[in-house]
Amino acid sequence: MMAALGAMAQTGTIKGTVKDAVSGEPIIGASIRLAGTALGNTADLEGNFEIAKVTPGTYELIVSFLSYKTDTVSNVTVVAGEVTTINTSLFEEGTQLNEVVIGGIRDRASDQILLGERRNASIAVENIGAIELSVKGVNDVGSGLVKMTGITKVASRGIYVRGLGDRYNNAYLNSMPLPSPDQNKKVVELDIFPTTIVRNIAVAKTYQADQFGDVSGASIDIFTKDPAQENFLTVGLGVNYNTVTTYKDFITNRDGSSDYLGLSGSKREGPVAVDYNGIHRFNGETDPFKTTFGRQHINAPIDNNFNIDAGRSINLGTSKLGIIFSGSYRNSYRADFGPNLVLNSMQDPDKNFDRDRYAFNTNLTGLLGTSFAWNENNVIRANYLFVNNSNNTYTTSLGDDFDVDSPSTTDRLRLRSRYLQTRMHNIQLGSDNTISNNLKVKWGGSYSTASTDEPDRRELSFTTPQGVKNEGTVSSTGLGGSQRYYQLTDEKEYYAFGEAAYSFGKPNSQDKRNKITLGYQRRNKDRDVSFRSYQLLFPPGSALLNVPMNVDRLEEVLDDEAYGSGDYTYNDIVDGSNRSKANRTIDAGYAYADLNITSRLSIIPGLRVEKTNQSVDYRLQGTGFNDRFTKIESDDFDLLPVVNAKYNITDTKILRLSGSKTLTRPNFVELVPVAYVNENLQSTVGNPLLSNSSIYNVDLKYEIFPTGSELVSFGVFYKNIDKPIEQVRSGPNFISFFNIASAQVYGFEFEFKKRISSFFSSSSKLVNGLVFDGNLSVLHSEVDTDPSKFKDQRTRDLLSAITNTSRQLQGASPYMVNLSMGYDDLFTKSSVQSSIELTYNVFGDRIYNVGTDKRGDEYEKSFGTLDLVIQNTWQSGFGVKLSAKNLLNPDIRLEQESGPNATKDDTITQSYKAGINLGLSLTYRLMGN
Incomplete structure (x- = not known):
């Protein structure tokens, strides 16, 4: 003291x-x-x-x-x-x-400003700014969102808001829609956006007519840093140590140094650069592929990251130009080890493997933003964002596959090398124009490209003595046994909008005027998905059959000499189903009014009209390259009404009410009846009979703003979904998508941000600097899977196979808790700003896979995460941050409930520890004139 x-x-x-x-x-x-x-x-x-x-x-x-x-x-x-x-x-x-x-x-990076905007906003919007993200030690947008009320992240399935998953949410960048490079997801993986480019993240859980109508969870808007308001240069670098992986043995492929930057390089290109429309005949003396099946052992290096931000403000007479550049790179080495099971209705394993998984991940991001104001009434802005994300994974699975093998004294050893590169380019242009005191106009547009490239996934299957991981005899039987696989997803999206807002009437006592807003939006999305598989074959008489191979020296066995001798070859799996195309065009008009009924009551009615044209082209398996595509077409017209109301009980106490109708659409891939085989050899197949879901939403919220930096909020919500779409596992190796009859979600939310000094006065700076904030969500969800409500016999049959007709919605947690305790200026010295933040979050058990054919539902089990972040910033511009994340290091588990035919208790199907992460980062900020 x-x-x-x-x-x-x-x-x-x-x-x-x-x-x-x-x-x-x-x-x-x-x-x-x-x-x-x-x-x-x-x-x-x-x-x-x-x-x-x-x-x-x-x-x-x-x-x-x-x-x-x-x-x-x-x-x-x-x-x-x-x-x-x-x-x-x-x-x-x-x-x-x-x-x-x-x-x-x-x-808007400031908490106080965001709270002020939240208080003054006509509709309920929650924000988290760059300053709070930094204090909590958050490195990416996805991790930042789970700090907010009612939001969790489900492994491999993205963000869930109030129990509603990917299909119920939308993502925007500076209020313009973002494409998704992942064909399995509507919302782009938000982890690819580093917080170094972020000003603030806004989450709207209530609907407004200027938002696209396929939403019920939340519209998530990522606002990038504003163009420079002053001249500056910031440089940062950091390292991270993981207790499971760093400096430990790490297995990876031998594909080259370009992986470090997250670039696949030409080495992974297939024969003739993988012509997805042709047939390859493999002849010659050398292996036609540039990569080998070899792997290498390394000691995993420490993770590292780097970022640079620069801004320039230029006076041009009566005008001003602002420019900002932000660039960042980060990488991580991660490994996890544990069981991986697929169970039958008796709770016995169909597949029983011990899995070792090693992943090297990179993220390379660049942002260039400009703003030009030629007077106070006219500002035009332009942004360019580039994101390159890569995931290089090597997986070893050892155990039994009873779909392929009878019980024996041998094991099945599977090796999989998978490289996934995600890339996005986003260009935006927008302008705000004040025509008069009564009329304001906004217009703009964006062009985005997003791609996911999976070049040269290599899979090998061996038979080995039980427990032996380093050698085995080759097997090439069965889809997914031993092969090379290529897949490319390309998506292009155009977006344009225009909006006019007219204010009228005399200002009331709160200096607010009535306003009517009219707008038009057009969004066009094109997606092209292609894949190709080359099966690895060992002909009869091959010198490699039934000969034990050392899996650490495969490049010496499966080499050009063996290929030239005919000991192995490739079968080009020729099939017309290797390509699908999709297009969706949405034309939308909207209108809403902000009406001040009294000095304290505002009502905001609105209506959105969406006309959607969609087509999906595909070929069934077994067709040829020149066969015609089968086409699924739809032409929908949707009226989406909404009303929001805001009542200022006092200047610091606000009551909000919202009601709306929205919808959700099936993703393109969910409509295509073509199989994609995952690492467990399970086939995911789309369903062309899927239809849109209609959703009815009601929200009530009470907010208190005791001071400019404090908040207490209570809210309840209800959602009724007609014919929601769910992913259903039918049999141990088949996954598809179906409309079920209906679902309901309702719950309670509580949020607070309070300083300890608001409860009692103290002369201690340490006490006055103590801040508590957190949120709690409690929800109940239930689904109706009554098959009699559907005319299609296939859907009726499959819904009849669902084990539990009464259950919670897939992915919905019954509760979510985020708590944070922080000190401002705990370790205070002359001209130093310091903070320490301890955060904890936990969620309740949630359904990961819906059980069918007497199998129980598979749950992701609850676990808690505890993080600690300490940072100091000197007046000179130098900063240091220390972080310790995932301090509890819990088991991350999937567990399948016992079905009605099971003779065993609930069984763990996956389990691993992610490790504790210890980080150090340094920054330096230089201000200019």
Whole structure:
């Protein structure tokens, strides 16, 4: 305590308020900074600000905000141990500007500003800003979302909001829709977006007419950093140690150094660069593929990351140009070890493997943003985002496969080398124009490309003595036994919009006017999916048959000499089903009004009209390359009404109500009846009979804002889904998708952010710096799988096979908890800003796979995560962050319940530990003139 007080005595503090010079109202979000330093802050809901730990001296204080003239307060003297008070007022800019100040844009990375926007918003929107993401040690958008109320992440299936998975959510970048490079997901994997490019993340769980209508969980909007409001350069680097993997034995393929940057390189190209429409005849003396089946053992290096941000603000007479660049690279080595089982209705294993999985992951991201304001009423913005994500996985599975082998004294050994590269380009252009005091217009558009390339997946199957992992005899029987596999998914998306907002009526006592908004949106998506399989064959008489091979030296056995001698070859599996195409075009018009019925009550009715044309082209297995595609077409017209209401009980207490109708559509891949075989040799096949689901949503929320930095919120919600789509496992090796009759989800949410000083006063800086925040979600979901509600006999038969007709919705957790405790300036020294944050989150058991044919449902079991983050930032711009994540290191488990025919208890089907992650990162920020 004495050390902290001593440190305070060496520095001073600047406090004050920022108000409108005419009305006297506080200017929420005004930017206050000390010229020539990295110190600054933003005004809270009452217009108050504080800049602490200022080295004694004389400064210029620059105060700015959008549409106000910048004020520079000179000769601000700071004395050690004292508080300097500066109260200032800003005048609005006139129609003739001497200078346009982009620097007045609200700092939406700040918690206080985001809370202020949440309080003032007409509809309920939750935000998490870049500052909070940094304090909590979050490195990517996906990890940041699970810190928010009612949001969890299900392994390999993406984000779930209020128990609703991928198909019920939408992702946007700067309010423009994002494509998904993964054919199995509607929402792009949000882990690929590093927080280094993020200003804030907004989550709207209630619907508004300007959002696309295929949503019921949430519309997730990632806002990238604003173009520069000042000149700066920030450089950061870091390392991360994982207790399971780092410096331990790690198995990977031998495919080359380009993997380090996440680039597949030409080495993985197949024969004739894999012509997906032709037939290959394999002749010659050498293996036609550039890669080998070899692997290597290494000691896994420590993870590392690097980022650079730069900004430039340029005055051009009465106009201003802002530019920002952000680039980052990160990688990780991860391994997990544990059982991997597929069970039958008797709870006995159809497949029983011990699995060792090694993954090297990379992320390379670049963002370039510009903003040009030629006067206060006209601003145009452009952004370019590039993301390259790679996953290089090597899997060893040893055990029994009773679908292939009878019980014996031997094991089945499967080796799989899989490289997955995801790449996205996104270009955006948008403009905000104030035509008059009553009329504002927005327009813009985006073009995106997204691809997932799986080049040269190599799979080998061996027979080995029980428990032997390093050698075996070859087998080439059965699909997925030994093969090379290529798949490429390409998606292109165009988006354009125009919107006009007209304000009318006299301002009420809260200075709000009525407003009507009209808009049009067009979204066109094209997707092309191609795959190719080359089966590895060992002809009769091959010198390699029934000869034990050392799996660590396969490149010496399966080499050009053996290929030239005819000891192995490839069978090009020729099939017209190797390609499918899809297109969806949505034309939407919308209208909504923000009507101030009284000084405290606002009602926002809206209507959205969507016309959707969709086509999916595919060929069935067994057809030829030149056969015609089978086409699935739909032409839908949907009316989606919505009404939101907001009642300000007081200035700090708000009641919100929302009701809406929305929908969800099947993903393209869910309609295509072509099999994709996973690592467990299970086939996932689409269902062309799927139909859209209609959803009815009701939300009620009560929010309290005790101060500009505090929040308490209570909410309830209800959703009724007609004919929801679920993934169903029919038999041990077959997975498909079906409409079930109906589902309901309802629950309760609680959220808080409080300082301990709000409960009792204290002179201790340590006590006053203590902050608690967290959220709790409790939900109940139930589904109706009554087959009699469907006319299609196939659907009726498959729904009749579902084991539990009464159960919770797939992927829905009955509860979710996030808790956080933090100190501001715990380790305070002269001119140092410090924080420490301890976070914990946990979810309840949730269904991972729906059981059929008397098999029980498979659950992902509950586990908790505990993280600790400590960071210091010096006034000089230098920063240090220490993190310890997943401190509890729990077992991550899947468990199948006993079905009605089972003779055994619930059984663990997968289990592993992810390890504790210890991180260190350094940053340096240089401010310019």
